[in-house]
Amino acid sequence: MGPTDEAALELVRQLKVNAQLQQAWTTHLWQAQNGLHPASAWLLAELAQLGESRPSELAKRRMVDVSVVSRQVAQLTAAGLIERRPAPEDGRAALIRVSERGEQELVRWRRQYTDFLTDALSGWDPDELQALTERLKAANDSLRTTLDRRSGSR
Structure with missing residues (x-):
């Protein structure tokens, strides 16, 4: 037996609030310190996890149009956080990966984010x-x- 309609809606509400709180913290970290849109920060983190990828693969995984990822890639490239190279099998396509500077920023960002979560959840078992x-x-x-x-x- 699955959840009641009310339980399912309350779960959706709570997940939405959680996403909004994470978005607020990410906005604070990335816009205040790097001038980057939070969506670009999440793309950088995802790219670091996946490794070198095509923007089209990232768009499919994130369930967004490739133009959205292309704008984020342009922003991250301009900031020196990712590197692009032509795909070996098709020079018209690009492969992107996190740059050394991007890795350093992610380490710093992860530390700040885990500090935030550790503080917020310090009373949890x-x-x-x-x-x-x-x-x-x-x-x-x-x-x-x-x-x-x-x-x-x-």
Whole structure:
């Protein structure tokens, strides 16, 4: 048996608030310190996790138009945080990766972000936090699978 309509809507509300709070903190970190849009910061972090990628692959993964990723890539390139090179199999396409400066910024950003989370969740039991993390991952996996199934992907 799945969640009631009310429980599902409350979960959506709480996830939205969580995303807004993360967005506010990211905005504070990146716009105040780097002048970057928070979406560009998240793209940089995702690129660091995935490794060298095509902008079109990142757009598909983020479920946005490639023009959105292209604008973010241009901003990150201008800031010296990513590097571009032609794709070996197709010189018209580009491959992008996080630059050395980008890696340094990500290390600094991650430290500030984890300090923020550690402070905010200092009263939590570590097992509670681990359980919440596991449940959120499972929920995200289920949401992605259902979205892919309903949109005809995969």
